[in-house]
Amino acid sequence: MQPTQSLASLCTTSCFFQKVEEYKQKVMGAYYMLVQNGGRSNAREIVDMAFGKEGGKIYSLFSVFEDLILKMEKMIQPGKSRANLIKHRSCLNHLKSFVRQRYRSNDMPFARINRQFIDDFDNYLKSEGGNAHNSANKMMQIFKKVYKIAVDNRWTAYNAFAGRRLT
Secondary structure (H helix, E strand, O other), X not given: OOHHHHHHHHHHHHHXXXXXXXXXXXXXXXXXXXXXXXXOOOHHHHHHHHHOOHHHOOOEHHHHHHHHHHXXXXXOOOOOOXXXXXXXXXXXXXXXXXXXXXXXXXXXXXXXXXXXXXXXXXXXXXXXXXXXXXXXXXXXXXXXXXXXXXXXXXXXOOOOOOOOOOO
């Protein structure tokens, strides 16, 4: 073995371990961020957060919902009804209460929303939320609207509302 080859292999090995350490830090940072939001996280969420596009940003239900409400507030003209805005805020508050109670979490990534989540939220609105059938359906329509933003932007792999009618 010549001295230049051993130096090159040493650099390659050193670079390799440096990259491994860098990836380890990314994964640990992503895990820490997800744990801070509360609840459990799976390996896919950690990898998406650590190595995903857009700097590892994971779009969550409440952040997108709050952005939508802010946009609605900006669009309201003086003297116009704020009833729609009030309904959206009420839906957000019910969702937050539901997620805190059922999942013990402060937020919910879109990837964790499935048909069971939707059905449970609908039942929550009608029972513990104290809403009548029509009010619960209006809230579900608003929730579906927010979820559709995630589907359209491909922040979730599938549409959990597919095939579910809101009547």
